[in-house]
Amino acid sequence: MPAPKKPGRRCLLVTSATLLSLSATAPAALAAPAPSTSPTATPPAQMSTLGGARLGQAGTQVNLAPGVPVLPKDLTARSWIVSDAESGEVLAAHNAHWRLPPASTLKMLFADTVLPRFSQGTRYKVTPDDLKGVGAGSSVVGVKEGGTYSVHDLWLGVFLRSGNDAVHVLSSMNGGVQQTVKDMQDHAEELQALDTYVVSPDGYDAPGQLSSAYDLSLFARSGLQKKDFRDYCSTVSAKFGAAEIRNTNRLLSGDSDVPVYRGIAGVKNGNTSHAGATFTGVAERGGKVLLVTVMNPEKDEHNEVYKETAKLLDWGFQAAGKVNPVGELVPPKSASPATRQPDAGVSPGQGAQPSSGAAGGAGAKPAASATARSGPTGMGTALAIAGGLLVLLGGGVFLVNRRWPLPDLMRRRARP
Numbered sequence: 001m002p003a004p005k006k007p008g009r010r011c012l013l014v015t016s017a018t019l020l021s022l023s024a025t026a027p028a029a030l031a032a033p034a035p036s037t038s039p040t041a042t043p044p045a046q047m048s049t050l051g052g053a054r055l056g057q058a059g060t061q062v063n064l065a066p067g068v069p070v071l072p073k074d075l076t077a078r079s080w081i082v083s084d085a086e087s088g089e090v091l092a093a094h095n096a097h098w099r100l101p102p103a104s105t106l107k108m109l110f111a112d113t114v115l116p117r118f119s120q121g122t123r124y125k126v127t128p129d130d131l132k133g134v135g136a137g138s139s140v141v142g143v144k145e146g147g148t149y150s151v152h153d154l155w156l157g158v159f160l161r162s163g164n165d166a167v168h169v170l171s172s173m174n175g176g177v178q179q180t181v182k183d184m185q186d187h188a189e190e191l192q193a194l195d196t197y198v199v200s201p202d203g204y205d206a207p208g209q210l211s212s213a214y215d216l217s218l219f220a221r222s223g224l225q226k227k228d229f230r231d232y233c234s235t236v237s238a239k240f241g242a243a244e245i246r247n248t249n250r251l252l253s254g255d256s257d258v259p260v261y262r263g264i265a266g267v268k269n270g271n272t273s274h275a276g277a278t279f280t281g282v283a284e285r286g287g288k289v290l291l292v293t294v295m296n297p298e299k300d301e302h303n304e305v306y307k308e309t310a311k312l313l314d315w316g317f318q319a320a321g322k323v324n325p326v327g328e329l330v331p332p333k334s335a336s337p338a339t340r341q342p343d344a345g346v347s348p349g350q351g352a353q354p355s356s357g358a359a360g361g362a363g364a365k366p367a368a369s370a371t372a373r374s375g376p377t378g379m380g381t382a383l384a385i386a387g388g389l390l391v392l393l394g395g396g397v398f399l400v401n402r403r404w405p406l407p408d409l410m411r412r413r414a415r416p
Contacts, residue, residue, distance in 0.1 A: 047097035052327025089325035102211035103270030106203035138164035233266030277305035
């Protein structure tokens with residue numbers, strides 16, 4: 001959480017080696033218009049149609065039919081999206097591609113980009129320069145100049161306390177803030193998160209820094225492929241130096257007016273005076289893993305972003321298997337199917353080949369390709385997985401399993 005709060009605003013194991021490949025891509029979807037330097041007051045008439053034409057339409061998009069539960073009546077967020085984290089199907093959305101300030105939810109992109117680059121045991125001595133540029137009023141975990149910290153502890157600071165000081169130290173280790181911003185922007189484009197423009201790695205309010213509920217869901221889905229990412233974002237409490245730190249994700253840690261959400265396993269919250277409250281959460285129930293992103297509820301109530309997320313998660317678990325999707329979360333541009341060895345879902349398979357159907361273009365404003373929809377049910381083919389699917393992601397690996405090995409949260413509960 002990179003700036004002071006404005007009062008009242010605001011992850012499974014299958015060992016089958018069966019492979020179902022991605023189908024051919026559909027005609028190119030329209031990318032968002034040229035990025036503006038500030039968010040619009042109302043959703044634009046033209047938004048990106050990446051993931052499906054309906055996702056580019058303003059307002060609520062859902063296929064109501066007999067047997068499909070109605071959406072909660074009292075949702076006030078400017079933008080939200082409910083998706084199946086495994087299949088990529090978007091069950092419902094509201095202004096999914098509206099480009100808005102992301103606050104600290106942008107740290108999901110930061111972590112997905114930088115986390116694989118340093119081993120947990122690496123230790124680093126902090127210099128005064130490392131902490132320069134931390135915004136006034138930023139949330140911090142308490143990193144001190146001259147102190148020596150493990151990479152593991154710094155990531156705990158990022159995920160649990162949304163520490164901008166920890167983000168800046170890790171950015172220094174990565175070659176500096178500007179290099180990290182460039183790396184994040186490159187990674188966002190690889191993920192086809194074309195609504196996103198990165199200015200600051202911590203999500204602190206900055207002119208022109210924008211993302212969307214759709215893109216934040218892409219970041220979470222990509223990050224959750226990584227075991228370390230899953231472990232950090234699901235940790236409820238931990239030691240940072242001599243201090244005890246607790247996760248500020250209230251669906252994970254609970255609060256006076258928000259109970260711990262059953263099945264919750266992350267991901268990241270944020271709040272700034274400019275962005276309001278933002279949140280992306282992942283939860284599992286009955287073999288389903290859902291992602292919900294909520295941006296800037298208008299209702300002036302404590303923890304409203306978590307309350308609206310919980311309502312959308314409840315709806316999603318009731319609607320899953322009944323509602324026809326309105327779109328899908330697209331795979332990375334370099335995604336291609338390949339076989340993999342049966343495992344716990346974190347090791348690369350063998351024989352991955354470049355995809356002939358991957359979307360081309362690497363600029364900030366290219367047209368992006370949406371994956372084709374196939375089968376009588378219209379299921380999205382961002383993932384078509386019976387056993388496992390391995391795809392290349394730039395120099396790394398994007399691995400999506402039928403069942404992700406989500407952490408056992410009970411082992412991470414703070415003792416009363």
